[in-house]
Amino acid sequence: MKSSKSLKVLGLLLVFTLLLGACQAAPAAPAAQEAAPTEEAAPAEEAAPAEEAAPTEAAAEEAAPAEAASGPGLVCVIVPPVENPFFGAMSEIAAAKATELGYEVLQLVHDDDANKQMELFETCIARAASAIILDNAGADASVAAVQKAKDAGIPSFLVDREITQEGVAAAQIVSNNYQGATILAEYFVEMMGEEGNFVELTGRDTDTNAHIRSQGYHDVLDEYPTLVMVAQQTANWSQTEAYGVMESILQANPEIKGVIAGNDTMALGAQAALLAAGRDDVIVMGFDGSDDAIQSIMNGELKATSLQPVAEMANQAAIQADAFIKNGSTDKPEKQSIDMVLLTPENACQYKTFAPTGSTDPCEVAN
Amino acid sequence: MKKYLPWIIGLAIVAAFIAILPFSVTIVPIAEVEAQQRSEAFDPVAYVDGIWESQILPIVEEKAVDLAAILSEIEVDEKGFATKEQLTAIAEESGLITVGEAHVYLVKGEGVVTAIDSESRTGTLTMQLVGYDGPITVKLYIGPRIPSDETAVRDAVGFINFGDFRDQTEYGKVGAELNKRVASTVLSELDLSALEGKRIAFTGAMGIRTFNLINIDVSTITLVPIQVEVLE
Numbered sequence: 001m002k003s004s005k006s007l008k009v010l011g012l013l014l015v016f017t018l019l020l021g022a023c024q025a026a027p028a029a030p031a032a033q034e035a036a037p038t039e040e041a042a043p044a045e046e047a048a049p050a051e052e053a054a055p056t057e058a059a060a061e062e063a064a065p066a067e068a069a070s071g072p073g074l075v076c077v078i079v080p081p082v083e084n085p086f087f088g089a090m091s092e093i094a095a096a097k098a099t100e101l102g103y104e105v106l107q108l109v110h111d112d113d114a115n116k117q118m119e120l121f122e123t124c125i126a127r128a129a130s131a132i133i134l135d136n137a138g139a140d141a142s143v144a145a146v147q148k149a150k151d152a153g154i155p156s157f158l159v160d161r162e163i164t165q166e167g168v169a170a171a172q173i174v175s176n177n178y179q180g181a182t183i184l185a186e187y188f189v190e191m192m193g194e195e196g197n198f199v200e201l202t203g204r205d206t207d208t209n210a211h212i213r214s215q216g217y218h219d220v221l222d223e224y225p226t227l228v229m230v231a232q233q234t235a236n237w238s239q240t241e242a243y244g245v246m247e248s249i250l251q252a253n254p255e256i257k258g259v260i261a262g263n264d265t266m267a268l269g270a271q272a273a274l275l276a277a278g279r280d281d282v283i284v285m286g287f288d289g290s291d292d293a294i295q296s297i298m299n300g301e302l303k304a305t306s307l308q309p310v311a312e313m314a315n316q317a318a319i320q321a322d323a324f325i326k327n328g329s330t331d332k333p334e335k336q337s338i339d340m341v342l343l344t345p346e347n348a349c350q351y352k353t354f355a356p357t358g359s360t361d362p363c364e365v366a367n
Numbered sequence: 368m369k370k371y372l373p374w375i376i377g378l379a380i381v382a383a384f385i386a387i388l389p390f391s392v393t394i395v396p397i398a399e400v401e402a403q404q405r406s407e408a409f410d411p412v413a414y415v416d417g418i419w420e421s422q423i424l425p426i427v428e429e430k431a432v433d434l435a436a437i438l439s440e441i442e443v444d445e446k447g448f449a450t451k452e453q454l455t456a457i458a459e460e461s462g463l464i465t466v467g468e469a470h471v472y473l474v475k476g477e478g479v480v481t482a483i484d485s486e487s488r489t490g491t492l493t494m495q496l497v498g499y500d501g502p503i504t505v506k507l508y509i510g511p512r513i514p515s516d517e518t519a520v521r522d523a524v525g526f527i528n529f530g531d532f533r534d535q536t537e538y539g540k541v542g543a544e545l546n547k548r549v550a551s552t553v554l555s556e557l558d559l560s561a562l563e564g565k566r567i568a569f570t571g572a573m574g575i576r577t578f579n580l581i582n583i584d585v586s587t588i589t590l591v592p593i594q595v596e597v598l599e
Contacts, residue, residue: 139534166530174529174535176467176535178535178536178539179516182514182515182516182539185515186489186515186516190487194488212534212535216515216536219515219539219543220515223512224488307579309579312578333529333530334530335530336466336467336529337465337466337467337529337535338466338467338578339467339468339578339579341578350581351579356579356581360448360581
């Protein structure tokens with residue numbers, strides 16, 4: 001709550017600033033010099049918070065007319081943008097499991113915006129949901145929404161990303177990104193022969209997981225003075241952006257041996273740029289274990305990725321929500337850390353849609 | 368009057384705000400600030416200092432089980448795989464199973480060192496474990512590094528829980544710091560050049576990850592040592 005209040009105060013401040021700026025501009029000639037920096041600075045800062053603050057209040061009004069709950073319990077499934085197949089799979093699997101367990105399901109997307117997430121929570125509270133399954137929009141920023149649901153008697157089951165407070169969510173089924181990052185980095189070190197130049201592509205700066213993965217990579221890679229990071233750039237999780245970033249890095253640093261990326265889509269973008277430049281010798285690794293990355297590994301392109309336990313987390317969230325609704329407890333600790341699996345040319349073909357296929361046939365890389 | 372009070376305060380703040388504006392304003396992403404606060408708040412070295420001698424060493428002494436006996440229970444197929452079911456049964460009896468389905472054990476035993484690989488920075492020695500003649504190759508990390516994804520010490524002692532830490536990075540750093548402690552205490556005292564052919568007594572931690580795996584590769588098991596004594 002604190003943060004949303006301070007946002008409003010900030011929003012008010014900006015409005016004041018603009019008003020004041022407008023007043024000064026016309027009559028006060030002597031003030032012109034002092035006012036100049038104000039006008040320059042204001043628009044840049046204004047853009048972000050003002051836009052975010054506005055929909056919050058509008059949303060509260062929309063959410064107000066409550067719909068009466070009836071029939072089977074409702075489970076809300078709220079995830080980040082589903083353009084990323086990772087979140088799409090998360091939402092679908094959790095929804096399917098909850099439906100199977102006899103619940104009505106409402107699938108929502110918060111677009112990595114904590115304010116929008118709060119609106120969606122308010123919608124779910126207004127509809128008297130039985131439980132909320134959430135892949136959240138920020139470790140600190142999401143605490144308020146989860147607390148609000150708890151205050152309304154609705155338990156939240158967090159998947160993938162954790163929040164920084166305990167005792168608010170009923171369960172936090174966390175994908176151990178740090179472990180996934182270290183296991184990948186150890187393999188990267190091995191493939192690099194413990195030496196050479198490499199590039200790191202990082203994820204969106206506002207996403208906690210971007211930092212956790214980068215931290216995990218560096219806790220391993222920095223132990224090797226013979227491994228030299230010649231460039232570290234964000235490509236914002238995006239494949240096309242990674243393609244462009246890789247192209248320009250390659251021009252400045254042709255002497256690179258490896259690329260370690262914060263997710264699969266960036267790894268695939270970098271791989272495509274490298275192949276277009278005739279560089280099939282560069283070791284490229286991603287993170288997530290998406291089907292596209294698995295396909296690329298089996299085509300002999302990407303060398304590895306860390307598989308996120310999406311299916312397990314999504315299923316567990318629905319199962320634990322059901323247990324909690326029925327018995328008032330999940331019988332598990334609140335914070336549950338789920339391991340990631342290293343996928344390489346040796347085992348990648350045995351996984352699909354973020355889960356094992358059940359096949360144990362050896363994998364063969366196409367040439 | 369009360370009604371206007373917020374506006375007066377607001378205007379005062381606005382004035383102050385404008386006064387400081389010409390000075391540089393730095394915008395820092397929230398995630399970066401969070402990451403900074405986190406790393407400042409938590410010191411894994413101090414945490415491990417507080418538990419290494421007082422808790423870790425005594426627990427290992429007290430709870431370590433005979434490695435040869437555990438390995439003898441594992442049925443290994445011709446590819447070096449074991450099934451999750453039977454590994455789970457063994458872990459339930461002699462070790463711990465983490466929430467993330469890693470099987471972890473505190474173990475002890477004796478072995479004769481048959482090979483030393485110190486080419487990689489994550490070096491290992493290979494031993495013939497006394498009391499075991501099955502197909503599993505037994506190795507021991509000898510440093511100078513132990514891989515950071517190897518969290519057997521943290522997980523096997525049983526009292527270091529994910530929920531006790533702010534987030535997974537802190538929890539991960541504890542695992543890595545425990546490995547560093549092994550490297551700086553246990554391993555720094557070993558004379559690696561004189562180890563081959565020697566018989567050693569050891570305690571250590573062993574981890575087998577099983578989550579999302581169908582067949583588990585147990586052809587080689589690598590222990591994190593906690594005590595190593597050269598017998599002859």
